[in-house]
Amino acid sequence: MKIVLISNYLPGASQSMIRYARMLEQHLSSRGHDVTLVYPPAFLGRAPFLRGSLAKWIGYIDMYLVAPPYLRWKCRGADVVHVCDHSNSMYLRCAGEKPHVLTCHDLLAVKAARRLYEGIRIKATGRLQQRWIASGIRSSQNLICVSEKTKEDVLALAPEIRAEIKVIHHPLNFDCRPAGADEVKRVLAGIGWPPNTEYFFHVGGNQWYKNRLGVLKIFAELKRMLRFERTRLVMAGKPFTREMVALRQSALPEGAVLEAVDISDRDLQAFYTGAVALLFPSWEEGFGWPILEAQACGCPVVTADRGPMKEIAGGAAVLIDPNKPGEAAGRVARGLEERDRLRAMGFRNAAGFTVDRAIDAYVDAYATAMRRKSELVGAQERGSR
Helix, strand or coil: CEEEEECCCHHHCCHHHHHHHHHHHHHHHHCCCEEEEECCCCCCCCCCCCCHHHHHHHHHHHHHHHHHHHHHHHCCCCCEEEECCHHHHHHHHHHCCCCEEEEECCCHHHHHHCCCCCCCCCCHHHHHHHHHHHHHHHHCCEEEECCHHHHHHHHHHCCCCCCEEEECCCCCCCCCCCCCHHHHHHHHHHCCCCCCCCEEEEEECCCHHHCHHHHHHHHHHHHCCHHHCCCEEEEEECCCCHHHHHHHHHHCCCCCEEEEECCCHHHHHHHHHHCCCEEECCCCCCCCHHHHHHHHCCCCEEEECCCCHHHHHCCCCEEECCCCHHHHHHHHHHHHHHHHHHHHHHHHHHHCCCHHHHHHHHHHHHHHHHHHHHHHHHHHHHHCC
16 A cells, blocks of 8 residues: 655644654564655745744744645555544645645644633734634545544544544554663652652643643642641643743642653653652643553553543553542552552553554555545446436
């Protein structure tokens, strides 16, 4: 099968989407498929002096004016074209008459542009862009959603959609497994903590839906309990916002919370392994990678009692209401009384999210897209006689 994968514009630095497309390229190629991974060309966006809003607008010229003819040319010999990120849904047209597949990771930005989240406002240009993306999603013939929650959001957005919709969960995106005791000691020594330090862990960016302020609030409530008065918190990912710094200073003891910025996969694995639990009280997610990563490393998971988090956790998590930090802390304390059971259940759940299972499902989705296109062409030919 000749497959063209259309990934993201590299200067845009959407690393998770680029990693996703490269994962598909690697494992589809290992199955013997003829795979071409294509990026929208950065003709203008390569200039090193570009910064800020200028870089963004120059990037739009590359993505929306320069890229389409190039992508159409790259799709010419394909049996099927897979646009790997719904934010590039406008590239479906580049497939021409070829069967195509679109992956929808989440509709958070589309919903935010429609003002469906209280307090979240998108600029006029952003709303226009998200309407364009939503239009592309509606036009898709074969749609892959990464969770049942994303599928529900698509059907709420476009109940009239006629696409074949499949849910394909992501596999674990690196070799997650429990790190050795020496690795845990190494990362703790690297931040100046003793090897027996007890800590909670969180990983995420500063997007509003990650609810990092909620992580601090829940941890502050846990610190009120005798059981956790000496426990600390590591928050990995991006640097703290001003609001996070202010909350840490006002609600938590000095040195109780550590920022670990942009850590490696190796360190991430060690932090998961040594943690009391992962605190992951997101308001929304498309999928929720850290849930699986933590489970695969033997780290109990605390996450929101809503989709897709509880879907991905598979019953192997302490489920909380992120709106109620005090109540959430109580549930964490009670849930961790069965820490060994949570770890065992987490290992079993994470073990089901395999690359082989995912690639089987993608190959099936491509075959379905090709069959549906063939049936449509056949019907049209019969109708013209």
